[in-house]
Each structure stands twice: as C-alpha cells, then as structure tokens.
Amino acid sequence: MEEHSLLRHQVDWADVRSKAFTQAQGARKPADTYGAIGSALQTLGDGHSAFWEPEQAKENLGSSAASLDGLQGRSLKNGIGYISLPGVQGSQKAYDEYVRQGRDAVAKADQAGSCGWVVDLRSDTGGNMWPMLAVVGPILGDGKVGMFVDADGKKSVWSIKHGAPYEDGKLVGWDEGQPVTKSMPPVAVLTGKRTASAGEAVVVAFRGRPDTRFFGEWTYGVPTGNEGYRLSDGAMLILTELKDADRTGRTYDAAIPPDEEIVKDPRPVARGRDEVLEAARSWLLEQNACRQP
Secondary structure, three states: OOOOOOOHHHOOHHHHHHHHHHHOOOOOOHHHHHHHHHHHHHHHOOOOOEEEOHHHHHHHHHOOOOOOOOOEEEEEHHHEEEEEOOOEOOOHHHHHHHHHHHHHHHHHHOOOOOOEEEEEOOOOOOEOHHHHHHHHHHHHOOEEEEEEEOOOOOEEEEEEEOOEEEEOOEEOOOOOOOOOOOOOOOEEEEEOOOOOOHHHHHHHHHOOOOOEEEEEOOOOOOOEEEEEEEOOOOOEEEEEEEEEEEOOOOEEOOOOOOOEEOOOOOOHHHOOOOHHHHHHHHHHHHOOOOOOO
C-alpha cells in the first residue's frame, strides 16, 4: 500500500502501520489479520480499494462465464447503431466470450451501415476495461484514447489500432476488430449512476473525441485503476493505484458529469420511455452524418 497506492503521498504511514499492527496483535493465522488490513485500506480514503477473503476472491476471479446480460447491439431508426455494454469480471475465458459477443453485436448493429452510434454505458458497473475497449474500439477510432497516471505523474497510454486496444504500444489480448462502415461517426455516450470503475474508463476514452456528446446522469465516481495482489492464503488486496486521464491529459478521480443531464421522469406516464436514449437520438439526427435529406 505504501509503495503503490494512488494516495501514497497523502498518508501518514507510520500512523497507519502502528494502528494496523496494534489491531492485528496476537494473530495466529492469516485470517486473524483481515480486520487490520480492511481498516488500513479504509484509511486511504480512495473509495475504490477493497479486500476479498479467499472465497470471495475465488468467486470473483474464477468464473469462466461472463454475465452477458445487457450486452446487445441493434439498429435504431434512421440508420443509428446502438451498443450496450455491461460490466465484466472473471477469467480470460469470460473476457474472450465478452469480446466475441460484443463484436458480433456491433457488427449486427452496423449491418445497414450506421451513420452514427449510441454507446450505452448505464449498466457498465466495471471490472476489466480492456474487453470493453476491444468491443467499442472500431467506433472509438484509431489513435490515443486515454491513459493511466500514477501518484508520481507517470503515464501509461491507451490506444486503439485497427479496432483493437493497446497499452503503451502493446496489444492487450485481442486482435483487430471488424471496422464499422463509417469511420469516425458521431457518437452519443449514455451514462448513469451505475457507470463505474472500468465503465468510467470507457467514458474517459470517449472524452475529447470529435463529434461525441454525453447524455444521462453523473457516473458513480471511481474513474481509477486497480491492481490485485494475492495474499498467502488466497485472499486478495485490490489496491487503487492510478487515475484515468483522457486523450487531452485531463485526469479524473470523481463522478463524471454528462454534457446533457437527464434524470428519469418518475411519473407513471413516463414509465416506458427512455428520455436519455431519445435525447441522444435527436442529437445524432442533427449531425451532418445522420441528417436526413
């Protein structure tokens, strides 16, 4: 924690260490230290670090089947493509399946040659950002799309090349994605209170992109990068080490506001309506690429 935490320069480590060792006094086995580890993480105050006991770590990381509910692509009226991304966490097999199905969904939505896109991140609760970028890479477009920045200002660049994600010039897991019909189309990004962590990294990747507008509600508020450390008994320390930054270099460490804030109308008459999607569609139809003759 002292070596890698994002907030390491703001913490009194002598005090944290003293309290942790006092709390763990008399520990006979690894499990006896869990309370002290949890308390130490709490003192960081980054809102994103976590501690998983062995069973929880096994459950969170061992799943080979990604929950793909909410991963869908379709073509909306007037030639607009729509892709919805849920969060994803688990094994490499789960990530591979997410990318396969996600890219199929994008291809399906683009069959008619989409003039513009809605990228719906309202149910993207986080996990691993790289499969998400592998799905939306062809829509994002090639080039630098963001970066991680650590406590000392050291940067690690995210980029897209032929629709595939790269970190500092190294391919991350998946070969090039199938290009969408229109290169650099206008994009409406939908966000909400559940858009968190890796989901917020995807939001950041679209920030600063030309012909892009954000609709909905503020994101959850943890646009930061975590690293996992497995402890001796299989428990996991999940430590927040990095801030997300967009392609312009602007860093994020709190909830991200949309360009157009739209809160769900609670009245029964509006129950079946999706005002956020409607606003996004209206904006896209005003853009040159989608304007009807």
